[in-house]
Amino acid sequence: MQVRERWTKFGIKHAAVVISGTELARQIHREIQRDVEELVAHGNMRPHLGVILVGDDPASHTYVKNKTRAATILGISSDTVVRPSSVSQEELLELIDKMNRDWRVSGLLVQLPLPDHINERAVCNAIAPEKDVDGFHIVNIGKLCLDQRSMVPATPAAVWEMIKRAGIETVGKNVLVAGRSKNVGMPIAMLLHTDRNHERPGAFWVRLMSSGYKGLQSVPRKHP
Ligand SMILES: Nc1nc2c(c(=O)[nH]1)N[C@@H](CN(C=O)c1ccc(C(=O)N[C@@H](CCC(=O)O)C(=O)O)cc1)CN2
Numbered sequence: 001m002q003v004r005e006r007w008t009k010f011g012i013k014h015a016a017v018v019i020s021g022t023e024l025a026r027q028i029h030r031e032i033q034r035d036v037e038e039l040v041a042h043g044n045m046r047p048h049l050g051v052i053l054v055g056d057d058p059a060s061h062t063y064v065k066n067k068t069r070a071a072t073i074l075g076i077s078s079d080t081v082v083r084p085s086s087v088s089q090e091e092l093l094e095l096i097d098k099m100n101r102d103w104r105v106s107g108l109l110v111q112l113p114l115p116d117h118i119n120e121r122a123v124c125n126a127i128a129p130e131k132d133v134d135g136f137h138i139v140n141i142g143k144l145c146l147d148q149r150s151m152v153p154a155t156p157a158a159v160w161e162m163i164k165r166a167g168i169e170t171v172g173k174n175v176l177v178a179g180r181s182k183n184v185g186m187p188i189a190m191l192l193h194t195d196r197n198h199e200r201p202g203a204f205w206v207r208l209m210s211s212g213y214k215g216l217q218s219v220p221r222k223h224p
Pocket residue numbers: 063064109110111112113134154155
């Protein structure tokens with residue numbers, strides 16, 4: 001990480017932090033690889049990513065290939081179900097329902113965009129919220145907006161990790177987010193205005209403890 005400083009003509013010092021995404025990605029890869037192997041060593045199932053890809057858009061195929069390649073590197077198994085762009089919404093929802101109920105699938109995503117005759121919102125909402133690795137389900141979006149523990153969309157999560165790992169605090173600061181898309185700009189703005197210690201952390205831990213969890217080492221700080 002590099003810090004570049006300069007003074008403006010008004011006598012205000014500006015500091016630009018140059019973050020190495022490549023180095024951070026390597027570090028995060030190592031952490032996830034270790035977490036996955038630890039999970040498996042403790043007798044848990046190896047995480048499995050289910051991917052649904054509709055149509056033949058080359059960019060979508062490339063994104064999916066990159067995601068499944070990354071999963072393999074991390075020790076996560078995956079499979080991609082491809083459907084033609086003529087697939088009906090009903091068929092797609094049935095496929096999602098089947099994968100929701102498949103205990104071997106721990107995470108599920110449908111690559112976007114979808115053909116015009118398919119309602120993207122209905123598809124995102126059909127994925128079981130606890131398997132929704134994209135964080136596009138209305139429940140996960142709502143939880144993110146309320147600062148509750150949730151699945152967070154990948155690109156905003158990556159931005160958040162880079163900022164946090166560079167030691168930059170954003171709570172109470174003025175931040176300019178260029179773009180307000182539902183899957184990137186909006187969630188980034190939501191993430192940056194919170195310290196991610198979560199609203200009502202007590203309620204989460206009470207639920208966790210009453211479910212028999214014994215491994216708790218520390219409780220999160222109270223939300224300011
Ligand atoms: N199910 C999903 N579908 C789509 C998602 C998604 O997160 N989940 N996002 C995009 C496609 N996509 C990943 O699948 C994706 C596209 C572009 C980027 C991105 O960060 N682009 C950078 C440029 C990066 C580079 O070229 O080095 C940018 O635009 O500045 C991230 C993810 C739609 N579908």
